[in-house]
Amino acid sequence: MKAHFSPTFLVLLGLLSLGLSERIKVSETLDRLLADYDPRVRPNYQVEPLTVNVSLYVLDMPKISSRDKEYTLMMFFRQFWKDERLAYADGSLQENIVASSGYSEKIWVPDTFFVNERKATFHHIPSPNEFIRIEPDGRILRSVRISVTLTCNMDMSGFPFDSQTCSMEMESYGAQMKDIKYDWQALDISSHIHSEDFAIIGFKNVTEEAHLSTVFMIPVAMLTILAMMSMWMDRDNIIARLGLILVGIMGVMCSSTIVQVLHPASETKAIDVYFGISVTMIFFVALEAVIVTKKGGKTQSGSYIESIARLAMITAFVLFQVVIFIYAMVLKMGYPDGSEDMVLFVPNK
Known part of the structure; x- marks a missing residue:
């Protein structure tokens, strides 16, 4: 007896096989990239300084305290750099690879910290809010969602006619400037941010009604x-x-x-x-x-x-x-x- 399969079934079977094949390629590529990889050594070691680009997307600003001279941000903190050891542009896989948070523990990542930080929190509910994206040429994006409280030297002598410019200072904790250079890429502020006491002006303007x-x-x-x-x-x-x-x-x-x-x-x-x-x-x-x-x-x-x-x-x-x-x-x-x-x-x- 011969088995007869409809064209629809054959198409679905082909797509399933193709998807399984692509997942196998991604897994094999990730494993191959780590075969001789040493996460303790930064890219371009003893060759040239590594450039780390930084961008922020501010989701919320729950606290601006003139008394404590601090402000709190909840944001997507993104870092971009290039690690040629993770390049896989060999023709077998052309698309970007998005890996879960656990992969960041297996590769080198910048040891960035906020100089004027008072408190910082990584978000882990319901799972770690982090991902790694690897491009075929070795460019890396690491994105995490964090909440950070930063100091701000506010001069309130002109209040309520004053303006306060607050800085966000970032450095590498262990590397020197000859090893890692930070370049500011972008700052975006959600239009849904609301503060009763301040109008917030950044890359976008947020207007307020209370005066x-x-x-x-x-x-x-x-x-x-x-x-x-x-x-x-x-x-x-x-x-x-x-x-x-x-x-x-x-x-x-x-x-x-x-x-x-x-x-x-x-x-x-x-x-x-x-x-x-x-x-x-x-x-x-x-x-x-x-x-x-x-x-x-x-x-x-x-x-x-x-x-x-x-x-x-x-x-x-x-x-x-x-x-x-x-x-x-x-x-x-x-x-x-x-x-x-x-x-x-x-x-x-």
Whole structure:
């Protein structure tokens, strides 16, 4: 009896055989590459420096701490280099080989570390987040997913009108510059990254909606105006005048306390100066109310003092707001445009 097979079955059988053959070729190639391979010796040893290209894709930025002067990144960390000992362009296999994380323990890989690192974590759930890609000419890509916390020397004196440029320093732990050279290739930042306190500018721009100026500075200016309105109230109604002044002082002090809790820093910030001057202006309004009341009634001297005080306070308030606006614009003009490979944190205003 003769067996009859349909054309579809024969095609499937051929594809299965071809796939099995390709897998055998890949396995044989990987085994052959390691036959006389010494992972303890770097490529181009005693010939020329090895160039290691580095690129990052930032997935998330869960923490930016002005108090601890650090920031945390979760990213794909990719390193590219060429190891001619792993070249297999002999015609038997032309495609790239992607190997699992275990293969990186059998070949030489750069001993890269972050100089300004405080803490770093490799991701292993549900399996090690790493792969090795080998190209026929021996070019290697190693990609790992890591979370790293890095130090950043933040100067918060201009907050919230400042910008912070944070570096990421990488070196070889054991090799010298004459042995390994690092070249920066690319920095990409996910458009889904969100920070409540900072706008993040890097290879891509990320815009934010929350602004410190609308949350704190504009209400403080309104509280100062509210306290100044007491200067137009009846001079004999000292209780009502001091009530408005007290509301202004308490509002500014509460705003200052909230900012200190949310954005702690060792140095005096621009917003602290703003709050301090606002409280000082309200204090002079209270002082004017006491002096005018002390003069009593609607005397000529009391009216003269009140007129001078009104003009002086309005002038001082307007000049103060103009100076703050100019200061913010000058600092903003100094922001890098984000066209370079960097991580730039700009506080939301």
